[in-house]
Amino acid sequence: MKLLTLELRDFRQFRGTQTIHFAGGEPLNVTVIFGANGTGKTTLLNSFTWALYGEFTPDFEHPERPINQRVWDAAGDGEEVSAEVQLEFEHDDGRYMVKRIARCRKEGTEPQEVRGSQVSLYLTDASGRFRELPGAADAVDQILPKRLHQFFFFNGERIDRLAQQTAYEEIEAATKTLLGLEVMERAVKHLPKVAQNFEAQLKKVGSSEQQEVAARLDDLRSNHEALEDQRTQAKRNIAALDSERDVLDGRLRDLADARALQEDRDRYEAELGQTRKRIADQRAAIDGLVSDKGFYALLGSLGEQVQSTFGELKSRGELPTPIKRTFVAELLEKGECICGTPLVEGEHAHHLVAEYMERGGVAEVEQRWIQLNSEAQNLDRDREDLRGELERAIGLLADLRAQETDLDERLSAIASKLQNLPSEEIRELEKARGKLEEKRSDWLRRDGGFEQEQDRLQSEIDAAKAELDKAQARSQEAALAQRRAAVASEAQTVFQRIYDVLQHEVRKELDGRVKETFRSISFKPREPELNEDFELRLWDVENGIRTPAAKSTGENQILSLSFVGGLASLARDQAKAQDNGKGGLEALLSGVGGIYPIVMDAAFGNLDLDYREDVARALPRLAPQSIILVSKGQASGEVMRELDPRIGRAYVITYSTPKEGEDEQISFNGHSYPYKRSGTVENEMAELTEMEVG
Amino acid sequence: MGVAAKEFDRSNAEEEIRAAMTAASPEARELVKSVLSIERDKLHMKLPRHVIEEITEAVEDIVQ
Numbered sequence: 001m002k003l004l005t006l007e008l009r010d011f012r013q014f015r016g017t018q019t020i021h022f023a024g025g026e027p028l029n030v031t032v033i034f035g036a037n038g039t040g041k042t043t044l045l046n047s048f049t050w051a052l053y054g055e056f057t058p059d060f061e062h063p064e065r066p067i068n069q070r071v072w073d074a075a076g077d078g079e080e081v082s083a084e085v086q087l088e089f090e091h092d093d094g095r096y097m098v099k100r101i102a103r104c105r106k107e108g109t110e111p112q113e114v115r116g117s118q119v120s121l122y123l124t125d126a127s128g129r130f131r132e133l134p135g136a137a138d139a140v141d142q143i144l145p146k147r148l149h150q151f152f153f154f155n156g157e158r159i160d161r162l163a164q165q166t167a168y169e170e171i172e173a174a175t176k177t178l179l180g181l182e183v184m185e186r187a188v189k190h191l192p193k194v195a196q197n198f199e200a201q202l203k204k205v206g207s208s209e210q211q212e213v214a215a216r217l218d219d220l221r222s223n224h225e226a227l228e229d230q231r232t233q234a235k236r237n238i239a240a241l242d243s244e245r246d247v248l249d250g251r252l253r254d255l256a257d258a259r260a261l262q263e264d265r266d267r268y269e270a271e272l273g274q275t276r277k278r279i280a281d282q283r284a285a286i287d288g289l290v291s292d293k294g295f296y297a298l299l300g301s302l303g304e305q306v307q308s309t310f311g312e313l314k315s316r317g318e319l320p321t322p323i324k325r326t327f328v329a330e331l332l333e334k335g336e337c338i339c340g341t342p343l344v345e346g347e348h349a350h351h352l353v354a355e356y357m358e359r360g361g362v363a364e365v366e367q368r369w370i371q372l373n374s375e376a377q378n379l380d381r382d383r384e385d386l387r388g389e390l391e392r393a394i395g396l397l398a399d400l401r402a403q404e405t406d407l408d409e410r411l412s413a414i415a416s417k418l419q420n421l422p423s424e425e426i427r428e429l430e431k432a433r434g435k436l437e438e439k440r441s442d443w444l445r446r447d448g449g450f451e452q453e454q455d456r457l458q459s460e461i462d463a464a465k466a467e468l469d470k471a472q473a474r475s476q477e478a479a480l481a482q483r484r485a486a487v488a489s490e491a492q493t494v495f496q497r498i499y500d501v502l503q504h505e506v507r508k509e510l511d512g513r514v515k516e517t518f519r520s521i522s523f524k525p526r527e528p529e530l531n532e533d534f535e536l537r538l539w540d541v542e543n544g545i546r547t548p549a550a551k552s553t554g555e556n557q558i559l560s561l562s563f564v565g566g567l568a569s570l571a572r573d574q575a576k577a578q579d580n581g582k583g584g585l586e587a588l589l590s591g592v593g594g595i596y597p598i599v600m601d602a603a604f605g606n607l608d609l610d611y612r613e614d615v616a617r618a619l620p621r622l623a624p625q626s627i628i629l630v631s632k633g634q635a636s637g638e639v640m641r642e643l644d645p646r647i648g649r650a651y652v653i654t655y656s657t658p659k660e661g662e663d664e665q666i667s668f669n670g671h672s673y674p675y676k677r678s679g680t681v682e683n684e685m686a687e688l689t690e691m692e693v694g
Numbered sequence: 695m696g697v698a699a700k701e702f703d704r705s706n707a708e709e710e711i712r713a714a715m716t717a718a719s720p721e722a723r724e725l726v727k728s729v730l731s732i733e734r735d736k737l738h739m740k741l742p743r744h745v746i747e748e749i750t751e752a753v754e755d756i757v758q
Contacts, residue, residue, distance in 0.1 A: 062740055066731070080723035138738050141738040145737075145738070180734075182737065183730060183733045183734050183737060184733075186733045186736075186737075186742070186745075187726075187729045187730070187733050190729075190733070190745055190746060190749055191729065191749065192751060194744050194746060194750050196720060197746070198750075198753070437735045447742075480757065480758070483757050484734050484753045484754065486756045487719065487722050487725055487753060487756065488749075489756050490718055490719060490721075490725075491718070491722045491725040491726050491729060493718075494714050494715065494718045494722055494723075494726050495726065496731070497710075497714040498710075498711050498714055498715075501707050501710040501711060501714070502707055502711075505706060505707040506707075689724045
């Protein structure tokens, strides 16, 4: 994030529109803004945090009054007034503008009380124009996380608190955010919940039922097989009886008295076989007819209803519709009506034509209507056809059954004739044949019984198989839930390990950078430390022995600034690592990162002269861009000597007050500027004036 | 920049992280990557919404 411009409109004591352009190059990376105490330096610091996050620092008085008081006083009853801050900056090769507006309607003489504000974020496109981005607050938080901002936008007089032991939480949170540790902390917290969900699924799906169903299926299958064996045996017996009968039939055929009757029997039996086959075929044909077309019988008057609805639609002119939607859509797309009238969205003509979209027909629906109507006309005929076909089939079946009965009777008559012939041999043969027939019928009946039992078993087998499939699926589900729970737990362990490693390494790394920064600011034989508990400590080192150093406010400030510097340099390297675009493992190591400026109010307020010089030397080097807000008194000769070679832009807040005798000037680079002006205005006000640099 | 201009020395951390990742099953490795991306997308929310559901879906996608 490189700050470009800050524009204030009617914000606090800055009336009208006032703009600051920030220095951002090397080595001129410092913008200094001079202002007397209480004239607007803290307001400028707060204008950054307000624009970005809608928040003010805790010490900011009357945060409910962001709108310039003179503007507020001058507004009439019921009039809406507003204040606005725009901050333009560069980030990741993009040029952004964040704009926040506070609005309030004045009611009588009620004092100003603004609740809330609206923020928008814009990014320049290829043509250089700003385009608004959705989700401004989230997007800003991704550019500079809110939890980090207090390390980069701060009041110098209060930054020393980072060196107090109570600050460890703030320091730890910032470090974690910056290095992406928070992501892992959250993952470690969330993954056990995910694993628990899968374990809960596991309990729901049992596995013992699977074994029970499998055992039952085994029993059913072996019973089925046993029946199959019995049927095979029955068929063999029947075949053996048939052969015996063929032998007897042959002998009867050889006997002159029996021959004619036996030949009749041969013929009738052949005919009976054929008739029975035709009966079976005919039954199957009737079943097929009922299953294919039986529904016609149940349709009732549906066909008539369809035809009458179609007729009504047609007589009302709704079918086919005079205009098609596709035609209307084409007109709208073309932007011109058939009469030549231009169709512009939002205009009356466009609206009128668009109305036809509702009324226009859809070609496909109309086609289906026509098709349905013609099918409805056929319905009655189809039903009649079905009736005719069924009557014929049933008639034929009855004929065949009669034929069967007739043949049975003829065969019985032949048997009885043969049994009553005078020849004993024939009578014996026929008697034996009768017994064979009885046995054969018995076996046929038994086989029929076996077949029925087999059918019943088969449907039980099918049901058990389906049950087993389900149980197996449930058991697979259970196994899957178990594996998923295990993988979630494993990932949690991996995160925990990485988190521990990174936390340790990162703290060590940051500790090293704090030490380096501290050494560049202070030459005293002291050593700062960011310890395992994320506390900032300062040690006296003598002959290699460390003792806790007594810290002045100045030293605490330097220690805190060393931390800010260390954090900024780590953030910068994080950003570099991300730019390198390393995937895989690198993704684990990439935190937020970024290049951040330092905006520091009252930079030298609490400091002794020695430290002021040190801090002034260090500030331009802590971050790629520094904005320093100072009073004339704080900007002593030593401070300016250190800062001067780095100042790229300078401004003075000229403060006007109705009080007399307050006039004061400030000199900068050989020029004189008004610092305080007396008696020139009715109310106090602040104006920004750019000073000449170099 | 005179201050802390050296590169972040990650070699030690990298080595340990690589070891942790190599020891994990391929499915856990894939899940670690998915969870990182889910959590990172929701980092700006104090109370991330639907995070458990999204991680659950990621696990279901990875372990089939």
